[in-house]
Amino acid sequence: MYLNCHTYYSLRYGTIKPEQLLAIASENGVQTLALTDINSTSACLDVMRLSKKYKIKPVLGVDFRNGVQQQFILIAKNNQGFQNINAYLSKFLHNHDLQIPERPDQDLDDCFVIYPYQNDKHFELKPNEFLGITPKDLNTLKFSKWNEFKHKLVVLKTVSFQNKKGFNTHRLLRAIDNNTLLSKLPQSEEGHENDMMLPYNDLCETYSEFPKLISNTEQLLETCTTTFDFENTEPKNQKCLTENETSDYQLLKQLTYDGIHYRYGSEVEQKVYERIEKELHIIKKKGFVSYFLINWKILEYARSKNYYYVGRGSGANSIIAYLLRITDVDPIELDLYFERFINLFRQNPPDFDLDFSWKDRDDITNYIFNTFKHTALIAVYNTFKFRASIRELGKVFGLPKSEMDKLTRGKYNLNQLDQISQLVIKYSKYIEGFPNYLGIHAGGILISEQPIHSYCATFMPPKGFATTQFDMVVAEDIGLYKFDILSQRGLGKIKEAVEIIDANYKEQPPIDIHDIKGFKKDERIKDLLRNAKAIGCFYVESPAMRMLLKKLQVDNYLGLVAASSIIRPGVAKSGMMREYILRYRYPERRKEAHPVLQKIMPETYGIMVYQEDVIKVAHLFGGLDLGESDMLRRGMSGKFRSRDEFDKVKQKFFDNCIKDGKPEDLVADVWRQVESFAGYAFAKGHSASYAVESYQSLFLKAYYPLEYMTATINNFGGFYNTELYVHEARMHNGIIEAPCINQSFTQAVIKEKTIYLGFMFLQSLEAKTINRILNERQEHGKFESLDDFIERVPISIEQISILIKINAFRFTGINKRELLWEAHLKISKTVIKEDIVTLFKTERVNYNTPELPSTELENAFDSIELLGFSLCNPFYLLEKHSISNLRAKHLTQLENKLIIIEGYLITTKNTKTSNGKMMHFGTFLDRDGDFLDTVHFPPIAAKYPFRGKGIYSITGKVMVEFDCVTIEVSKMERLAIIEDPRYSVNSLNPTFQNKKSFQDLKMVQG
Structure with a gap:
């Protein structure tokens, strides 16, 4: 009976969440409804997937509008109709100069068209076209010519809000969209305050004088059936690269065996062949053959253009990927866990994240769109954030900037705020998480067997590539798995550095930047790693990574692979990063590992470091089968929808361990480690891919x-x-x-x-x-x-x-x-x-x-x-002469001493303690240009905040742990610099207050 239902994907208009719409319908005795968001099909697949839970039949369509002016509603009779609607809508979303006409300007087979009722307009309706009568139209309908055409009239009760609060929220969203004060929002920009769902019987009562409208509406809805199979998650990606699946498999097998000599030379161990056959068998059985071949095809093109790339993700655990040159990680050498990459229980293909230079990625994307028929980028939903919403709603209510600043900083007592400010806070919390606008996923591309419009409409962002109206989670629900084409500056740096070196050193042979085996043995690279002198090098230059390398004193490939994953929040949060450092540095400490965990993860001393360790521990320690173990891993990722299944797996883990006689405190501690991963840890192959790029940049930095x-x-x-x-x-x-x-x-x-x-x-x-x-x-x-x-x-x-x-x-x-x-x-x-x-x-x-x-x-x-920065030493710009002669190199001798030292601020990291209080980590340079690292605990962070770029006097205690020096700050102030001589009355005869001569300044100029 409801032909025009909106969710909050009617952006800045609707206020009902998709599942909430189904729940409201169920409560009101509605068995069928048409989801027709305004110029959007974002919610369609989600509503289809969830509808079975509420025993509601959803019908799909779109409410076509220019702004808020409704032109017509299209409703799909079947899947082909839905595809036609998506294609038609996309025409307008791709070209913003096109206005949606009053009537569709092309034949839309397999669709119903519903026009808003206008008493003064009378036109001929096609067999699939109807006129929608709203409750407020009923009185005028009695005296209208349209009353003689009751067979072409249907019930049009719009649903945009759940209740009065929903309508109030709608008005605020409309004001935000129009960038106007709420008091100045034109009524023409609003929906009707009664656009809410009525109980089915009440709706029938409203139209009781016109029973024909009710029967027409019910008949129209009964005619519509759109289906998507969410149970069958077999990949819906392009099925074949060649003419059929048989020849696809033959090509994959041929490419695999052709790659053996390139990767392993003439002497090949038997376990390489065994691993190849094992992987080929499961890849074929799971229907992932074309997924591997499409990735290979993309990278074959990249190599033909001499583009640098890195293949990573869980797919890096695959020997097939290694032999096809999708990745540069040898799973035999690293003993990568096969079941993390793929197993018979896994529904989705392994992840391949393909990184290119930021200069090359657009050409790769162009190639994909030109090569594969049904292609689109994936959207992300950019949602309203609480603080940003305070500013948006503050403007709508006309609050002064100072008041908005106070509210966004959280410096208020809610009960002491005036009524307007309380409303701003109330509705900012309410709309938090509402979709605001559609953006583009960082690198996800869909390559589908069916046209993309079979699933949703597409829009055209400035990037110039058609983009879906749903995100990657919805895509995976239907079996569309993304190809990740990403860009990073690290590859651009490597490529450009090699070009500069080859041009400047023409007398020497060209650099082989892919000689990773040679780099692993290089003493200069080992020295850089041990001493954490890796500024500019991919993934190993951040303050946290620099300190971790120093603590571990890593000088080998496997150690760097582990460090790349240990640095992730999951391992650090669980406290196992510190334990790993202790076991790495002090071998006798390794005996404290539980024997089962030590056996499962000998390389990391019984500590979970990689994603596959979750699977191993769940399977070998917790007694779960591989399907349940993978469910546990996915449940940690944050993308997993059903927490019920996850909780069942968790309970089974505990039950199995206790039944096996493992101590409860040990089981609880292992589970805590598992849980702390929370989707942050890397697959080992992924870390190994990062380490390969790190070695390439380290080689260039070393030489x-x-x-x-x-x-x-x-x-x-x-x-x-x-x-x-x-x-x-x-x-x-x-x-x-x-x-x-x-x-x-x-x-x-x-x-x-x-x-x-x-x-x-x-x-x-x-x-x-x-x-x-x-x-x-x-x-x-x-x-x-x-x-x-x-x-x-x-x-x-x-x-x-x-x-x-x-x-x-x-x-x-x-x-x-x-x-x-x-x-x-x-x-x-x-x-x-x-x-x-x-x-x-x-x-x-x-x-x-x-x-x-x-x-x-x-x-x-x-x-x-x-x-944006001075080319001289910034310390020479200080107003007063330094009171401290201390340098970073002196601090190792001053452990636990209270010192004063000066540092030029480079970067800060803000984090929260377990009780939610803000603390900071600081990175500074001393006068000699060496690093100083500081820790600012909450009381000090609050009392002595950072005040922007500049030189600070830092007072604190020197802490040394694992040869790594930090200063635990107790006081900090930013020091004044000299007056800008360009605006000084003494600018023609400036002097240095800190007694440094102009000649000193020249010495540090470039």
Whole structure:
């Protein structure tokens, strides 16, 4: 009876959750309803999946609207109709210039069309078209021409809200959508306050004078049947890469055996062949053959284009993936657990996360869309967050910014707030988690056997690729499994570094960056790992990873693989990271492991480190079968829908252990470790893939640090910002130069030991200006003077001022203040046009400019303004002379001593204690450029907060644990820097208050 039901996927309009809609319908005795969200089919599959639980037959459709103006409703008679609706809706979602017409402008077979009733309009209806009569239309219908066509009329009772609170929420969402005050929201932008579901009998009573409308509606709904099989989770991805499944399997087998020589050479152990046959058998049985071949096809194209990539995920546990060159991880060498990658109980294919350089990924995505017929990116639901909602609703209610700031910081007593502020808090909590708008998944792509529109409509984000209206969880529910095409800057750094090295060292053989076996034995790399000197290196440069490497003193591949997973929150949270460090460093400690756990995980000393350890422990310690063990692993991931099944598995784990005679406290402790993983731990193959890339970057850092840091700077760093990588290059004896008109390019370049920063790092310098400079220099050679530059390059005074301030014309030998005067006198502020070539060159007028000296100190402040950081040592900008001569290198000798030291803030990590209080970890540089690591417990974090970038005086106790030094902070204050001389009355004669001479400053300039 309900032909127009909305969920909260009618974005910023509906207020009912999908399952809640079914529950409301069940309570009201409704057996069939049509889900017709506004311009959306996001909720359709979810409602179909959940409908059996509520014994309701859902019918699928869409409410087509321009804004809130309803044009018509389309309802699918069957699956083909649903596909037609999705394709039709997608036409408008792909092209925002198209308006939805009053009537469908194409034949939509297998669909019903329902138009809103308009008394003054009368038009001919096709056999599949009807007019919808709302309760408020009933009185006028009696006197309308349409009353004579009762066979074409149906009940149209819209459902958008559950109750009055839902309607109030709707009004707030409409105000947010219209960016207006609630008091100024036009009524035309709202739904009707009575758009709520009535009990079935009450609805029939409302239309009792028009029984024909009721029967028409019921007959229409009975005609509609759309089905999706959620029980059969057989993959719905593209079934074949070749002409059929048989030839697909033959191709997979051939590629596998062809890859043996490349990976293993001529001497191959028997267990390699045994593993191959075991995997091929299960891959075929589970229907995953095409999944492997499609990944292989994508990467074959990548190799043809010489793109660097890393294949990771649980699929990295597979020898087939290794032989097909999807991954670079040898499961035989690492003894990777086969059942984590795939087993007969597992429904979904193994994960392959394919990482490409950020520069190459778009081409890979293009290739996929051009090669495979039914393809789409996956959406993510960007939801309302509590704090963001406070701001949105604060604006709707007209709260001042200061009040919104107070509410977002949580600095209030709810009972002491005024009524408006209480409403803001109340409704911010209510809409938290509501979908706000659709975004794009980080890398998920669907390659389907059936058209994507069989499942949902698609929209076209700025990225330019069709994107589903549902997320990856809904896709997996129906059996559509994503291919992950991801980008990361680490691969871009490696590729660019190799290109720079090959260009700069032409006399030596090209680098084989894939010589991982050689890298594992390299002593220089071992030294970098042991001493945690890995800034710029993939996955091993963060403060937490740097400290972990120091504590473990890892210098081998397997140790790094373990460290890549130990650092994850699950292992750390359980307290097992510390225990792993103890057992790693002190072999006698390993005897404390339970014998069963030691036997299951000998390599990690009886400690769960990898995802597959959950399966092993559940299976071998807890007595669960592999299907139940995998259910346990998935239950930890946060994507698992049914907690009931998970709880049953948990209970069986405990029952089996107790029945087996294991002590209850041991079982509880093991379970705590299992539970703490919470989806964070990596599969071992995944960690091993990360470690491969880490070794590649470590090799480049060990042998070509300046070239590698140049590539790092050009790829916008990694964990840290550009400033730290510039600093790291300087620590390796690099000379850093500001951008230069005659030496620099768009990106940074290295010439021997000198790195010239690129023009792209200058804030507000336009790309067209950069291109003009570089094109002119390439065609006609270097610039000889400022006049020569102005003559050859059309440029505005604003743009040339940026270049002069960064001292890009220093080759002229003229002070930049004088150059600025000249530029202002010689360049008009009018719109710049391209120069017209003339036969004779007009001589420039030269003006006598006053002598206006600039200083190195002004250069420092100009670089802070234009680059975001100074090219001099920031400690030389302190207002007062240092009161501490301590450096990071002294701290190992001062364990448990209270010290005062100064540090330049690099980064902070905020976290919460077990009781919810905020604490911080800080990373600083000392005056020599070495790292200082600090811990700020909640009382200190509250009393001495970080106050942005700068140099801090840090008071605290020196703590040394496993050779790793931290400062437990007891007091901290940010130190003042000198006044900016560019705006000082003494700017022509500045002095250093900290007694450092200009010559000192020059020494640390690039």
